[in-house]
Amino acid sequence: MITLEWTPLEGRPRKVVFDSQPEGACAWLRCEYERRNGRWRLCGCEPLASLTLEQAGTDTDLTTHRGEGDV
Structure with a gap:
């Protein structure tokens, strides 16, 4: 499971x-x-066929995770 939480400036x-x-x-x-x-x-909720996560690294490299199951 991957969870992202945020608080908007207004909302x-x-x-x-x-x-x-x-x-x-x-x-x-x-x-x-x-x-x-x-x-x-x-x-x-929405069913997904696949999931891709990208994270910018500290050295400007990009880390990519792709999966059709557990990441």
């Missing part, structure tokens, strides 16, 4: 969760949540 905290589905009909499930009244509220 409620949000997070997106990428959950691998090794036995499901899709490779990954992406779910987005919004923080309301101290609890995370599900906004919606």
